[in-house]
Amino acid sequence: QQQVKQSPQSLIVQKGGISIINCAYENTAFDYFPWYQQFPGKGPALLIAIRPDVSEKKEGRFTISFNKSAKQFSLHIMDSQPGDSATYFCAASIPGTYKYIFGTGTRLKVLA
Amino acid sequence: DSGVTQTPKHLITATGQRVTLRCSPRSGDLSVYWYQQSLDQGLQFLIQYYNGEERAKGNILERFSAQQFPDLHSELNLSSLELGDSALYFCASSVVGRRYTFGSGTRLTVV
Numbered sequence: 001q002q003q004v005k006q007s008p009q010s011l012i013v014q015k016g017g018i019s020i021i022n023c024a025y026e027n028t029a030f031d032y033f034p035w036y037q038q039f040p041g042k043g044p045a046l047l048i049a050i051r052p053d054v055s056e057k058k059e060g061r062f063t064i065s066f067n068k069s070a071k072q073f074s075l076h077i078m079d080s081q082p083g084d085s086a087t088y089f090c091a092a093s094i095p096g097t098y099k100y101i102f103g104t105g106t107r108l109k110v111l112a
Numbered sequence: 113d114s115g116v117t118q119t120p121k122h123l124i125t126a127t128g129q130r131v132t133l134r135c136s137p138r139s140g141d142l143s144v145y146w147y148q149q150s151l152d153q154g155l156q157f158l159i160q161y162y163n164g165e166e167r168a169k170g171n172i173l174e175r176f177s178a179q180q181f182p183d184l185h186s187e188l189n190l191s192s193l194e195l196g197d198s199a200l201y202f203c204a205s206s207v208v209g210r211r212y213t214f215g216s217g218t219r220l221t222v223v
Binding site for chain 2: 006049089093
């Protein structure tokens, strides 16, 4: 119940295309869902986050879509660029704790 | 530079040995978190400290321990090392709440 399942494991997208990464969870107590971006040799960096009372959040080319009834959320990267090539992690957090349960990551490669 | 400093960047040691990983949080951040990232798994939460006190514990092995010092830096001690302990160890810090910043990690290789 504490797991966050992420798919796909890897993704190849053409430049200008849309990258979509999906996550699913079971624990309805989760109340905060961030996405992290990690480049090789670096730590994860917060990209965008959403709370379950919102169905969509957009920041630039990055959008989180949240489906509370399905217990799923996804990251959409519009107009994907080679510089977006990185590993993306979804995560979830329980109120009153400051620890995250992370998905297993998606390695995105955007072809020039 | 995220502002969270981890040393060393790389560490190679033999099985059975003990190592200490160090983390200096961003200026003003009171909370420090340690995560382990193995090849086949995502980031696994190990432990959290807030202003010197342990606040939360994850699946941290008994061979592992941590502390946060008065100057807020933290150390993660790993003892009786096994091959399976080879991983990236990340430290993150935050002022309050869940918007935290990760360091660049320490890559531990146990041979």
